[in-house]
Amino acid sequence: INVQRYKGGFPWIGIPTFFHLPVALTPEDLKAGEVDVAIMGAELVGGMRARTWGPMEMRNPHRSEIYHLWGEWAMPELDSGLAWERELRVVDYGDAPMEPLSLERTIPEVRKLVRQIAGVKLKNGKQTVPIIVGGAHALMYPDYAALADVYGKDKIGVIHFDAHQDYAPTGFGHIHTHGNPVRALLLEGFLEGDKFVQVGLRGPTSTDVPTLKEARAAGIRYHTMAEVEKRGWEAVMEDALKEVREQADYLFISFDVDVIDPTFMPGTATPEPGGLYIREVLPMMRRLCAENDIVGVEIVELKPDADVGYTSVQNAKAVLRQCLNGMAMRKKGLT
Amino acid sequence: INVQRYKGGFPWIGIPTFFHLPVALTPEDLKAGEVDVAIMGAELVGGMRARTWGPMEMRNPHRSEIYHLWGEWAMPELDSGLAWERELRVVDYGDAPMEPLSLERTIPEVRKLVRQIAGVKLKNGKQTVPIIVGGAHALMYPDYAALADVYGKDKIGVIHFDAHQDYAPTGFGHIHTHGNPVRALLLEGFLEGDKFVQVGLRGPTSTDVPTLKEARAAGIRYHTMAEVEKRGWEAVMEDALKEVREQADYLFISFDVDVIDPTFMPGTATPEPGGLYIREVLPMMRRLCAENDIVGVEIVELKPDADVGYTSVQNAKAVLRQCLNGMAMRKKGLT
Amino acid sequence: INVQRYKGGFPWIGIPTFFHLPVALTPEDLKAGEVDVAIMGAELVGGMRARTWGPMEMRNPHRSEIYHLWGEWAMPELDSGLAWERELRVVDYGDAPMEPLSLERTIPEVRKLVRQIAGVKLKNGKQTVPIIVGGAHALMYPDYAALADVYGKDKIGVIHFDAHQDYAPTGFGHIHTHGNPVRALLLEGFLEGDKFVQVGLRGPTSTDVPTLKEARAAGIRYHTMAEVEKRGWEAVMEDALKEVREQADYLFISFDVDVIDPTFMPGTATPEPGGLYIREVLPMMRRLCAENDIVGVEIVELKPDADVGYTSVQNAKAVLRQCLNGMAMRKKGLT
Amino acid sequence: INVQRYKGGFPWIGIPTFFHLPVALTPEDLKAGEVDVAIMGAELVGGMRARTWGPMEMRNPHRSEIYHLWGEWAMPELDSGLAWERELRVVDYGDAPMEPLSLERTIPEVRKLVRQIAGVKLKNGKQTVPIIVGGAHALMYPDYAALADVYGKDKIGVIHFDAHQDYAPTGFGHIHTHGNPVRALLLEGFLEGDKFVQVGLRGPTSTDVPTLKEARAAGIRYHTMAEVEKRGWEAVMEDALKEVREQADYLFISFDVDVIDPTFMPGTATPEPGGLYIREVLPMMRRLCAENDIVGVEIVELKPDADVGYTSVQNAKAVLRQCLNGMAMRKKGLT
Amino acid sequence: INVQRYKGGFPWIGIPTFFHLPVALTPEDLKAGEVDVAIMGAELVGGMRARTWGPMEMRNPHRSEIYHLWGEWAMPELDSGLAWERELRVVDYGDAPMEPLSLERTIPEVRKLVRQIAGVKLKNGKQTVPIIVGGAHALMYPDYAALADVYGKDKIGVIHFDAHQDYAPTGFGHIHTHGNPVRALLLEGFLEGDKFVQVGLRGPTSTDVPTLKEARAAGIRYHTMAEVEKRGWEAVMEDALKEVREQADYLFISFDVDVIDPTFMPGTATPEPGGLYIREVLPMMRRLCAENDIVGVEIVELKPDADVGYTSVQNAKAVLRQCLNGMAMRKKGLT
Amino acid sequence: INVQRYKGGFPWIGIPTFFHLPVALTPEDLKAGEVDVAIMGAELVGGMRARTWGPMEMRNPHRSEIYHLWGEWAMPELDSGLAWERELRVVDYGDAPMEPLSLERTIPEVRKLVRQIAGVKLKNGKQTVPIIVGGAHALMYPDYAALADVYGKDKIGVIHFDAHQDYAPTGFGHIHTHGNPVRALLLEGFLEGDKFVQVGLRGPTSTDVPTLKEARAAGIRYHTMAEVEKRGWEAVMEDALKEVREQADYLFISFDVDVIDPTFMPGTATPEPGGLYIREVLPMMRRLCAENDIVGVEIVELKPDADVGYTSVQNAKAVLRQCLNGMAMRKKGLT
Ligand SMILES: [Mn+2]
Ligand SMILES: [Mn+2]
Ligand SMILES: [Mn+2]
Ligand SMILES: [Mn+2]
Ligand SMILES: [Mn+2]
Ligand SMILES: [Mn+2]
Ligand SMILES: [Mn+2]
Ligand SMILES: [Mn+2]
Ligand SMILES: [Mn+2]
Ligand SMILES: [Mn+2]
Ligand SMILES: [Mn+2]
Ligand SMILES: [Mn+2]
Numbered sequence A, B, C, D, E, F: 001i002n003v004q005r006y007k008g009g010f011p012w013i014g015i016p017t018f019f020h021l022p023v024a025l026t027p028e029d030l031k032a033g034e035v036d037v038a039i040m041g042a043e044l045v046g047g048m049r050a051r052t053w054g055p056m057e058m059r060n061p062h063r064s065e066i067y068h069l070w071g072e073w074a075m076p077e078l079d080s081g082l083a084w085e086r087e088l089r090v091v092d093y094g095d096a097p098m099e100p101l102s103l104e105r106t107i108p109e110v111r112k113l114v115r116q117i118a119g120v121k122l123k124n125g126k127q128t129v130p131i132i133v134g135g136a137h138a139l140m141y142p143d144y145a146a147l148a149d150v151y152g153k154d155k156i157g158v159i160h161f162d163a164h165q166d167y168a169p170t171g172f173g174h175i176h177t178h179g180n181p182v183r184a185l186l187l188e189g190f191l192e193g194d195k196f197v198q199v200g201l202r203g204p205t206s207t208d209v210p211t212l213k214e215a216r217a218a219g220i221r222y223h224t225m226a227e228v229e230k231r232g233w234e235a236v237m238e239d240a241l242k243e244v245r246e247q248a249d250y251l252f253i254s255f256d257v258d259v260i261d262p263t264f265m266p267g268t269a270t271p272e273p274g275g276l277y278i279r280e281v282l283p284m285m286r287r288l289c290a291e292n293d294i295v296g297v298e299i300v301e302l303k304p305d306a307d308v309g310y311t312s313v314q315n316a317k318a319v320l321r322q323c324l325n326g327m328a329m330r331k332k333g334l335t
Helices: A027-032 A054-059 A103-118 A137-151 A181-187 A209-217 A225-231 A233-247 A278-291 A311-332 B027-032 B054-059 B103-118 B137-151 B181-187 B209-217 B225-231 B233-247 B278-291 B311-332 C027-032 C054-059 C103-118 C137-151 C181-187 C209-217 C225-231 C233-247 C278-291 C311-332 D027-032 D054-059 D103-118 D137-151 D181-187 D209-217 D225-231 D233-247 D278-291 D311-332 E027-032 E054-059 E103-118 E137-151 E181-187 E209-217 E225-231 E233-247 E278-291 E311-332 F027-032 F054-059 F103-118 F137-151 F181-187 F209-217 F225-231 F233-247 F278-291 F311-332
Strands: A037-042 A090-095 A129-134 A156-161 A196-201 A221-224 A250-256 A293-300 B037-042 B090-095 B129-134 B156-161 B196-201 B221-224 B250-256 B293-300 C037-042 C090-095 C129-134 C156-161 C196-201 C221-224 C250-256 C293-300 D037-042 D090-095 D129-134 D156-161 D196-201 D221-224 D250-256 D293-300 E037-042 E090-095 E129-134 E156-161 E196-201 E221-224 E250-256 E293-300 F037-042 F090-095 F129-134 F156-161 F196-201 F221-224 F250-256 F293-300
Touching (some): A027 A103, A054 A129, A054 A311, A103 A137, A103 A293, A129 A137, A137 A156, A137 A181, A137 A250, A137 A293, A196 A225, A221 A225, A233 A278, A278 A293, A278 A311, B027 B090, B027 B103, B037 B054, B054 B129, B103 B129, B103 B137, B103 B293, B129 B137, B137 B156, B137 B181, B137 B250, B137 B293, B156 B233, B196 B233, B221 B225, B225 B233, B233 B278, B250 B278, B278 B293, B278 B311, B278 C225, B293 B311, C027 C090, C027 C103, C037 C054, C054 C311, C103 C129, C103 C293, C129 C137, C137 C156, C137 C181, C137 C250, C196 C225, C221 C225, C221 C233, C250 C278, C278 C311, C278 D225, C293 C311, D027 D090, D027 D103, D037 D054, D054 D129, D054 D311, D103 D129, D103 D137, D103 D293, D129 D137, D129 D311, D137 D156, D137 D250, D137 D293, D196 D225, D196 D233, D221 D225, D233 D278, D250 D278, D278 D293, D278 D311, D293 D311, E027 E090, E027 E103, E054 E311, E103 E137, E103 E293, E129 E137, E129 E311, E137 E156, E137 E181, E137 E293, E196 E225, E221 E225, E221 E233, E225 E233, E233 E278, E250 E278, E278 E293, E278 E311, E278 F225, F027 F090, F037 F054, F054 F129, F054 F311, F103 F137, F103 F293, F129 F137, F129 F311, F137 F156, F137 F181, F137 F250, F137 F293, F156 F233, F196 F225, F225 F233, F233 F278, F250 F278, F278 F311, F293 F311
Parallel strands (some): A037 A090, A037 A129, A129 A293, A156 A196, A156 A250, A250 A293, B037 B090, B037 B129, B129 B293, B156 B250, B196 B221, B250 B293, C037 C129, C129 C293, C156 C196, C156 C250, D037 D090, D129 D293, D156 D196, D156 D250, D196 D221, D250 D293, E037 E090, E037 E129, E129 E293, E156 E196, E196 E221, E250 E293, F037 F090, F037 F129, F129 F293, F156 F196, F156 F250, F196 F221, F250 F293
């Protein structure tokens, strides 16, 4: 559904969908439009996390401008020479519903919506790729589960950017919180631990040592910031890219924005000093999306209120754009 | 066009149109929907005024939340017992186009769009009421002119809330700026001076004395804040309401948010200390819209960037809501 | 327990308890110290409300300084000539525990702690007065229930300052949310509706009309801001003070900071334009606490993060101080 | 010395002197220019007060714009019809020097500079009026003392706007602090207590009770905010204006910006909730300066850093402008 | 013209000119003072860009303090051992005039003023170097054109730091906007493309691909951030420095602050994530100004309002200081 | 003294001591508790520095959350696998007293309190390590002097992180300011210059050249940021670590937060662009505290008000945590 009066324009004109994209609300819309990528919002919150305004601010061009001209006015990324807005068909799929007092009741709704998107078969033999904008990291559970519903269990590798391991045993007896989606997925058998590559872990509230050992025993590979400090980002990035390629045919990217250092990304719920800098993250995302068969992406834990400026939302959008740029490169054969 | 997946919900869920209302893009949409009120954005800027982000932030629920539940979840105003969302059919009509380097080229486009809305004839014998969210006050010219195109010249009274008289002779030789729309309209004969009631004028950059005399000679009635300080708001409000009723059958409300004191409304382009307080403004707007035949409303000069908090956008939205509340009261016969 | 090295000092020196008061952690401490008032924090949150940081910032002198010298350096209020720090024995009772993923599990813990305080019998025949610093308004349920546990059912009147009626039928099937504590208390028979006097109600998300009628049927008295706009604050304040005195021997003050206009109190969770101004609130609180037998006070819905400045916390503290000032006046017989 | 290239202009063009006025650095400059009013900055600080940036930000048009066109572009105040920039000859006299580690060494330098200004005799029989922009209120001592040096002891009444009485016995054994200039002046015999009218006092750190009694014994008249709450501002303002006129032939205005409520004036060093609102202050200042022979004005305790927005500086400038407006009215005989 | 009362001092004392330097308003002043460098402000704005407050905030020491002691109190840079304030004669040349509603009318005024400065011949055979503080990048046209007026066409190389190529075909039919000064200069034959070295280009709104090809065809050399990510800053910096030296005898530095990553420089009009970090920029600027014959510098696109903190202004000032430091080194023969 | 009701918990629950640690107020408490490390606050200010709120905000978990679970809920650092809260006994020792108008009177009080801590002999043969949270850098004098009182003169090396050399001859005739503690200590013979290793010096207000030469003559070793830019941080860090080890048996760390680049640490009193980035600082601190016998640490010049966000406090806390982490590693033999 086109909700813009014009074919292109300035950021501050028009209805603020994600990147001013057209809206689609049903799988039929996606199929009819041969949509490559559908971006949806999911204010999945609960417990200590209130509404994050992540999806709303990722739509709003005000705090994330990047001078972004939309529609026919879009310009290419300089590294690829491509404007993804033109190479890919991308839509705003609206938001998942939300039961604000119960995470447990909301999770199946998210899963259903992601499955709707991922299940759409396009004429080119591909399926629509869901991008989920969160919302708390508890999303990893319904997001991955929905993909597994469509592609099968243990078929999809995960690259998981995060300051935290998100493998806590339980959260006060709850299995679905932002602190333990990795465990929930493993426990319920959606994938094996060796499908996980974690990047950016650091303290002091990432995990405890027994859990870390358990994680290693489960086959999870991880790269801490201490490793990055010692070996340098180049080396760690190359290793992680290689491990990802070896894992599985399909790749799911779970991007917790707190992997980025809080000076570059203050707008997040559990900031930890000493994270990745923005010029380390952008090429990594571009390469991941250009060199792999991405079946889903989530970008979570954005909390714009914690940033009195605009850099958090803008950087989050830049991360997402680099992935879309990479997907466009892949479609064009430019990897 | 409905762009929401759900029938009602929280502010932070869904595509952020004005108050999460449905979208309409053509007069046919308005007619088909029997739309009472169409809200449109107009980033009319130029010269010293850059994009104001007024329309965008008035759509975005984040900085102006009022805990506003939308659609079927909407609740009534306590003073009227009505939820205007249910009494009136209101839509988001999108934005006017914008030629960022030329006010002169943009003005006719705005006029055209406002005329489109105001010209729609409804089954109940009324016409759709345009509400224009600005943008600079230069909008008064195309907004009123469009209404005059539809209703005829000198048929529509104007109540003009402003710290400034907006009757400057010219702005560097330009007739269309935020400083002289009143003069432009009078010069071109769209209405007589006695159709104007101005409220809230104060210094030190409101006007010069010769201009003030000219204004008086032209028949413009005005109430300065010095008068409010002396006589009290109650007395001045009653006078202004009476003058308005005597003027004309139809009423256009031109609301420059800088009429409000900058402590309550820091987010404006030319703040002047000593303005109206919020509890003076809200009942005034409610009564104006309940007691008169409103044919158009503009709310202009909002500049959210100048407010590091959220009160400006929220108060601007409260002003608009009170007018919609008043319109709903009038429709119900509750004045 | 004294945690300060000095007998008095500047705000920025020492361990930041509430007003730099001594700490007490058990009812025995309260009894031993003949404590008149015990202030406790309660981060009762849930659902859409995350941690509010209310208690923490009410302790921290940084954003709420009022130049407050503590201990022996404290100075008197000019209206009463009293320094409450010297007239009353007041302590910081620490915080209630919190189960972040379940409001239901936390509520009994809060009730237990409040009951501990209120149950302490002093030598002068009085009982210690709990002041609860929230946290979401769902606190009204355990706070009042604990007082009823101690003083008996239907013995304590409530003056309830709020923009909202907090009488919603249920919140998504949950009886304990910030939107329906009044109903929960009535349903469970803790008091009759005629014990409630509500002040400051306004739209647009205060209540719906059937609920309002139900409230009236239940005997709840309320004063909307529309009434204040029409009759003036003086008249409404006197009425409310009178109604309060007629209700019951004991009084509980439930102060939702959103009753204050958001320009004066931006730091709250559900701001509504058009509320009370600060110079209306302060004398009201002083008189309430000077002229009545207060058995408990809660001050809730403070959300300092929503205020980029400091006025919210400072004003909230001023409200609390005026109540303590009033209590000191009553103790001295100065009402 | 003219430091502007143009005869008038926008706020954002030119060297930012106070109101873009010409600069004068010596008494000879003042005499040559027949200067009516000389505005000087004084970063008098010490102890707990660091640099306040008051003078710098009062020069900078950025945070206090009032859309203020300067020089030939200046417009009149609407209440008087006068543009003070044209009626009075006003200059920026630069800043007093500052010994940052010793208040005691800086005070005589300020006194010397104020005396320089006040001692200039103009052809019309008047003397140049110094306006001192502070800086801490310790300025009251050198500012008044310098005027007494010129006009004689006990000849000049003082209207003192402040939340605080500034009559503390001593500050840690120091007689010159922002807390005791009133006492310092009385102790050293510069004037009698009955020359003081204080407006706006309120707690909780204004003064202690014995000091208040001492003040009353010394003949100081004061109006607390508690009096304003009871009697209304109109009545108190008229009383204060009358008392001022009865005191002495000359008047010195000592304006501590903390007399204004911190919602309207967050940018101050010792904010106290419950102060004057802006629409109470502006007419008071205009009348004071129109109806009395002003020999000096100080505006102190501005601390722009404490205001993340711009209202504090803008309101402080509005207060100063209303006084200049009043002076222009008096010169024109418009009182 | 000296506008300071003292020979040196703290940042917060005195009239806030650029770095508290003396003022000069005419070429005669420059000649008389044997001025090496004259810094002027130019609020050249238009269309989507309103006043930027760049020059005003670069003068104001408040948000850009660097603890900068001025005049005789200035201290040396640690890398060179020189205090440029002592080695060079530098002045504040005031601001260019501004026609706020027409870029076209303002541009010739800026060109005239820059030409005035650059045309001053000093006794040492050099000419005064203009530094222009903007304002929008449309300044590049009048700034370079003025230098060409003085030094001749195609005599001056340009190192152009920018996220954007600024070579857009036209801006809505306007040749003078912040998006196409490079094209305007080339089209009008002021210089050949091979005199341009561009550093820091990145997406997504830098340029389109045909334009990039055109740029390459025109001989423009550019270094994208993608190149920096791959080859490292050291290598790219050395290449750029070498290319600059080969180009021409004279060098003009056009520094668009958006070349810096927005985490370090949020205060700019079109931020693009992924730019240079501050420790890359500072040595580059020092070396450029020490190793080349600089005939002009512009620093543009600063927009302090977009930075709620102070780092943008401070970093912009540091960039400028490093160039002045380099010039001082060159004068001393320390390159 | 335990002031928490619970054994562990969330940041937002409980009395906000440093890291929610127990309180100790006397040396006896320290001895009884076998306390390894005692953290104390010291608002040592004077002259141009007002209260910094450093200690208060370092206690307050709100702006420095790091999601820090306390007590039994604490988690280990990922690099060491240790939770220092469990390996070390650490307490909050409260604050030093403060005479706000006299640095000279406060300094002996600080020295006394630091000496109290450092003089406590533990059963394991060690002595309690004081960590002083400032407050201005004038603290270096009483902090080091107290250690020298306990350990003897010239026995303790100093690693001094700072943008500034802090070796100014005098500050307006005062020997104790934030600009000359190094000189004060050397002058009074507490240690020789060769015990100093300074890291991070840069301009433009670090020092003057004669002072730098004097410093070198006195044997002080220093590493400027210019050296870091040329040689890289790795090389400089290794050199500094080596120099430190060669100096003395004991080490005192004097950490001025302005050594960190102001983009990462805007909340400081004299920011200088071009400093260390956070990922350079954290491993350095960990290694320093793991590889040396630390007898005292000070972290000074934090000024949270200068940071509108939270990163400064959070990064300062991260620096402190890495030192505690290193100490825990050393205790466990993990260096
Ligand atoms: Mn996560
Ligand atoms: Mn995380
Ligand atoms: Mn207007
Ligand atoms: Mn206006
Ligand atoms: Mn409530
Ligand atoms: Mn409420
Ligand atoms: Mn005062
Ligand atoms: Mn005061
Ligand atoms: Mn540019
Ligand atoms: Mn650019
Ligand atoms: Mn230092
Ligand atoms: Mn330093």
